[in-house]
Amino acid sequence: MSALREHFLLSADHVHLNHGSFGATPKAVLAAQSAAREAIELHPDAYYRSTSRAAFADAGGGELASGRASRVAARQLAAELFDGEADRLAFVVNATTAANAAVISLPDLKPDECVVEFSPLIYGGCHAAFARQAERCGAELVSIKVSTLAPSVDEFVTPIQEILASPDAPRIRMVLLDHIVSTTAEVLPVADIVPALAAARLASGGDFHIVVDGAHVPGQLPLSLREMTKLGVDVYIGNLHKWMFAPKGAAFVYAASDAGKALMRPPIASHATGARLGFVPEFDDQGTRDDTAWLVLPAALAFIDTVCGGLEAMRASQAAILAAGVDMLTTAWGTSSPTSLDPAAGALAIVPLPPPPAFLSPPSNHHAWALSAHLHRTAGITAFTVVLDGAYYVRISAQIYNTPSDYRTLADAITAVFSAASPEAIGYEDMIPYSDW
Incomplete structure (x- = not known):
């Protein structure tokens, strides 16, 4: 397990390869958010009605700006980050x-x-x-x-x-x-x-x-x-x-x-x-x-700067993790990825799965959802499987907390499913509702 995973609340007994769907918030950012909420709760009326940092501070709000002033500061930071x-x-x-x-x-x-x-x-x-x-x-x-x-x-x-x-x-x-x-x-x-x-x-x-x-x-x-x-x-x-x-x-x-x-x-x-x-x-x-x-966007940016070495270094790290993960999966399955692995393409990729067994044929979104649920339930893996142009793919994410062993676990789990003689042999169920994951 990557030492960087200690910065997150992610379950230690699970492989998280779907950061792209919902993200994962660092502990330090969650702590900053909790502190902001507590500051607001000290004087909620002053926070929502005051128009300046000074007015809220006078009311006992401390360093947190008033609602309007704090949103202005966060919006200015976001605009600067993305050149707007x-x-x-x-x-x-x-x-x-x-x-x-x-x-x-x-x-x-x-x-x-x-x-x-x-x-x-x-x-x-x-x-x-x-x-x-x-x-x-x-x-x-x-x-x-x-x-x-x-x-x-x-x-x-x-x-x-x-x-x-x-x-x-x-x-x-x-x-x-x-x-x-x-x-x-x-x-x-x-x-x-x-x-x-x-x-x-x-x-x-x-x-x-x-x-x-x-x-x-x-x-x-x-x-x-x-x-x-x-x-x-x-x-x-x-x-x-x-x-x-x-x-x-x-x-x-x-x-x-x-x-x-x-x-x-x-x-x-x-x-x-x-x-x-x-x-x-x-x-x-x-x-x-x-x-x-x-309001805690500054805390998120501070995490990127101090832990990831800044945005450019973070993206380079993600690209390297992604390239290694895709290479491992395609080698294990004998497939090739249609998605460019140029670092400019980001931290997401799709990888084609091997030819499916009879119980997953013909490929369908119904089966894809069931496969994702099976991976989650039996192998402790969160990954997004999908059907594109009549073939199965898995979309993987590469985040700073991912390691080669994460992708190896996925490779082995898919190989076990796709080489199974029957669904019963691996405890595969045809459909598990999304809400039951």
């Missing part, structure tokens, strides 16, 4: 909340209009948000089919151009694009796709909003929000609990363009919303919401 403007960045609890906010902010979505996603790459929660809003308004959800692995730029752009050129097609109001695809771990070429979409929008006289879901990007890849503005992005979304070591409930939405800033409204209306105070106050002032996941 603080007055364009607002905190949300997760990327899915931000995607919901974007699509429900469309004020007058009509039956002859549409919102666009790219299938099968779109994250399930974002798909649900777009589908619900389209259904509510009687509008159309257009799912453009692209290749599951290594889709080309043209696959994203040409269908949009065709819709814009057709007099019978619905008017496009919003397009949602992933930056890193959750299921495949691939980094999409947003630097090529977004300008092409923006050019098509300009050429057609359209006014649709381009939203980029970067849930997996902050911390895993270098990110410049100012560059997203230059590319033509209207709204950019990112999580902080995955690769930035912030607590659960820390994410942001960035209004990259003036049009995006004018569009975005929080999904929950509160006092600032009613007063129409604007983008940042309306997202910030949400009553008695727990802000501490964002």
Whole structure:
């Protein structure tokens, strides 16, 4: 076991290879969050009503700033980290909340209009948000089919151009694009796709909003929000609990363009919303919401600096762990990974599994979920198995607490399942509900 694992509360008798889904918060960051909560509880009224650090300190709040002032400081830090403007960045609890906010902010979505996603790459929660809003308004959800692995730029752009050129097609109001695809771990070429979409929008006289879901990007890849503005992005979304070591409930939405800033409204209306105070106050002032996941971003950054050696060193370490893990798995299974292992590709990869036994054939998501549950229940491994283009893959994460033995344990467990003569021989059950893991 890695000595770095001592910095986390992760179960010692379990192999954790799915950091990308929910993250893992260091003990030091959790301690800072607990301290922040205790400071708030000393004088909750002063925290939520005071507008300055001095006012809250006078009320007995100590070093913790007032609610508004502390959010300003955290937002400024996030903007500096990701090369953005603080007055364009607002905190949300997760990327899915931000995607919901974007699509429900469309004020007058009509039956002859549409919102666009790219299938099968779109994250399930974002798909649900777009589908619900389209259904509510009687509008159309257009799912453009692209290749599951290594889709080309043209696959994203040409269908949009065709819709814009057709007099019978619905008017496009919003397009949602992933930056890193959750299921495949691939980094999409947003630097090529977004300008092409923006050019098509300009050429057609359209006014649709381009939203980029970067849930997996902050911390895993270098990110410049100012560059997203230059590319033509209207709204950019990112999580902080995955690769930035912030607590659960820390994410942001960035209004990259003036049009995006004018569009975005929080999904929950509160006092600032009613007063129409604007983008940042309306997202910030949400009553008695727990802000501490964002307020301890400095503690998360301090952990990255002191324990990981900074963001660049952390990413280099993750890339090395990932490369070794993928090599070990592909060698053990006799397969080859379609995902680039360039360090710039981050700390996620998918690895194809060997040919499945009869009881897992033909490959299906039903079997994939059951396989993940089996690994969790019988081998003490958390890993994300999925079916892509009719074949089984496992998505693995590489975090500083992972070691070669983690990937060896996974390799052996999959080999045992896939070489079993029958499901009974290994205690495999056809389906264990997700809630029973």
